[in-house]
Amino acid sequence: MRRVSRITVAGVATAALALTASACGSSSSESSNSDSKNLGLALAYDVGGKGDQSFNDAATAGMEKADKEFGYKSNAVEPQDGESDADKVQRLENLAKQGYNPVIGVGFAYAPAVKEVAAKYPKTTFGVVDDEQIKADNVADLVFSEEQASYLAGVAAAKTTKTNVVGFIGGVDVPLIHKFEAGFKQGVADTKKGVTVKSQYLTETAAEGGFSSPDKGEAAAEGQIDDKADVVYAAAGLSGQGVIKAANAHKVWAIGVDSDQYKQDALKAYKDSILTSAMKNVEGAVYDLAKSVKDGKPETGVIRGSLSNGGVSLSNSNPVFADNKDTQAAIEKAVTGIKDGSIKVKTS
Template sequence: MRRITRITTVGIASAALALSATACGKSSTDAGSSPSSSTGATKAAIAYDIGGRGDQSFNDAAYEGLKKAEDELGVKGAEAEPSEGEGDADKVQRLTALARAGNNPVIGVGFAYAPAIEKVAKAYPKTTFGLIDDTSKTGPNIANLVFNEEQGSYLAGVAAAKASKTGKVGFIGGVEVPLIKKFEAGFVQGVKATNPKAEVLTQYLTQPPNFDGFSKPDLGKAAAQGQLDKGADVIYAAAGLAGSGAIEATSKAGKWAIGVDSDQYNQKGLAAYKANILTSVTKDVSDSVFNLIKSVKDGKPQTGEIRYGLATDGVGLADSNPEYKKMTDLIAAVEKAEKDIVDGKITVKTTP
């Protein structure tokens, strides 16, 4: 039976007030400690990135890891959603409430949680904090769960170049930040290595501090339509929830879309467009979340940088679409590129 508790922003504030009252009453645990460590119960929480659960991509992958921990480890899970236009103070409040409630580990989904985790981890040294997609903030109780997105994106570039009939392909980045630049760099390199004459159309939806490019499907849809109008027949979007709009536009045009983070061919919310989702660049966010929770439950919490790349199946290219499996030349090119990356014959760029 699922026991995941979803916490809204209002719920967090209420919980924080209630928990503050408990702390003032001298609870059995010291400030900065995790109640679960004293009771032996295992509670784990994830705080979602922009777009929240239901993005069919990054956040949903993290949720699957929490659900797996519930099902296989008997963990009681909690989820906390972001609020639109929030700042670091909101994230600090959210993480503090989750830690104070006895969750261990507490996992921030996305680099935007870095400043908040750095602050809250110091206040709760007995709680393990997971920080996905960021290594800028470290600590003795922080696990930095990071991925070689550029490697998976290189494979997507190979696939795009092989599948394209027009010689024009598109890349859509949600927000122009260093993380998404890694996706662009790998993709462009893979395309050009496969077809030097190919043209890659690149567009970012927003610039920081505007992060709507990760949450507004209409932005992705409009960008994809613009690239389709220019002749692109394969479009790869690394844009979170906004990427679903790009997939919709590409599918309706009868062209190929490449998904990201999760195997988007199998996402229920994208079922209407799955026939045109050629493949997806997958990041094993699910297992990274599960592995961190399991390490805490086992009494050997992960800390420091934990990297997932091609060599460990931490990133890859999905082959769920039956049409993809029929493209023997494409598959052979992807498999060769994957082997060459793992063997060190190809070094994939992390910046365009």
């Protein structure tokens, strides 16, 4: 069991994870031949696991949609604390042996394992989310222009702030999260001069809990709010729940990430503090890869979600945000500029 805390429905989430772990722990001796009927797709979760109300849950939604439409009985496997690349390799091999197709590693940490296992199972399609370095005929690199959605989040923050101080909290200090920070800062700067962006990363590595520790996110947000930030944007997976909790406690705004966090059941007690969310359509990417395999034309290579193709976006679920005509006009102008190339969003 991962040593992470949930800020709501902790008992239910823990029980659900325990059931998932027991259901997905089949050994290779129990696996069926990969040439048998396709069982559906399989997800190998990133840190934070199912129940993060963000990245992993978006992948789960894509899996569930495919199951419902195609009659699949898909599988999802939780990560373990302190696991190695060899552990990830074993997990992916077991899923491929059992007859799941596609097999998707949810997160860039799976890239080395996907590369190794895909070479051993050329008839199985593999996917990896948030990495585009694997060049193989049976691998789909599912990546996103996170900086574009983050730019829009920056526009929203700049139009909303009253203190002219906003915050960015990244889960782990890695290039992927630098894209979120870069886009956010640029969106703020292009929208309103004189706004200070305070940035903080929770950890240097994922193993230290940067993506899976709501307490770390809450503490970081408390510090930024104490420094007058009245809008805080977190790109931190499960840790972002702590940021949202802190924002709600201090009556300031939080900006969610990856999923529309205003609509998440586990965050409903705090939803009135969630201004908007910078979303990336992991759900759609997972579903589309499963459908391509079902249709006999598996997607491979780099598949990038952007504003232009709906792969990234900004949510409008909070009526306070959606009904603000001035803010919405600024965001629409930014969307147009990004799509037509007149605004070039930085990635670092």
